[in-house]
Amino acid sequence: MALLHRASIVPTKLEAINAWLPQQPWALDAGEVETLGAFRFDDPAGEVGVETFLVRDAAGGVLQVPLTFRGAPLPDGERWLVTTMEHTVLGPRWVYDGCGDPAYVATLAATIADAAGEAREVVRQDDGTEVERDPSARAHGTGGAAPLADTALDVGRALGEDAVTDVDGWTLVRVGGATLGVSRHPAAAPSDPPAGVLTGHAGEATGPLLLATLTR
Template identity: 50%
Template sequence: MALLHRADLTPTKLELLNAWLPTKDWYTGPAEPDLEKVGAFRFDDPAGEVGVETMLVRAGDGPLLQVALTYRAAPLAGAERWLIGTTEHSVLGPRWVYDASGDPVYAATLAATILTGAAEAAEEFEVDGVRQVRPNPMQVTGSGHAGVPVPAVTAVLDVSDTHPTRIATDSVTLTVLRVLTGDAAAPGDAPTLTATWPGSPTPHLLAYAG
């Protein structure tokens, strides 16, 4: 479960991404994009400390892009390369926003979701002391099976900042697609993460283990 807050962000997530995405080699849109959010989902950090969100965005009629983000209350040591920017959250205060490919919490939650056949985290808001579920039209599914042992991920050892992005951790390697064309496939019988959303009922490959 992801507990969210009705809050303002300054700058907004899309404003941060408008500045950051054109610096990436795998981005092929305009130099000054005006991004549209197509969908988003979250994973749950078991420790409850790090926000983990994946957004699907598009610039104009360009390709659909997958951007995974982590939100932290303090800088992540040694992760300056992955810092997208900082934002002021009207409830939580300053937040450091990272490209999640360099964050071990993202790698751990992604691996667990893929290998155990789990789904995106349920999203709840607290309004006047009452928690309300926010339905998410985007549905994410891992291809694994419940109860499968998941190797502990405690460190990201290497990242290829390309499309697709390969994340080598101390226990598992993950591959994350940056550009979603709808025709990608995982190699062999690799466990996968796929998603559907309104207007796209056929599952799209987002990531796989291996």
């Protein structure tokens, strides 16, 4: 379950994404993007927010932007830092490209391997009550692939530079004897997706998309 708070955030998540994307080799021509939807994964330790955004670029294409949100800097994570932001409930937050953050890598791998889906979203109200809401995007793993090192990654340190590469619109993360492929420009998913992939969609804004793969 992802516990959310009614709060103001500066900069907003979309502002942070728009400022960061032009520096990425897979998004040089993205222009101003708009959010189509987002889904979250559960961090088992409950420390790191893990949220993936599906956004539409200026040309009408879909980009996938996974982010992590931390209450303290990720050691050795400067390469992956997207921005810092102020959250009116949680205080300062350090925001990272998920592909460099083991918390995202572990939760993505586990979701694929376990044929699981996005986390439930529960919003804590000002009076302390909690209300569940529907995610604005959905994701589902197809199972059939062993998670990376049983997903027991060291969530305290960023992944080494040689573990993460960008190739033809995909970010490849090699760790634990396996490779996670994160599609930065997700295309339509096959009607009968194979084992070892993550598919998802942002409501009626997109059809089923192939978001990620897990291979050994």
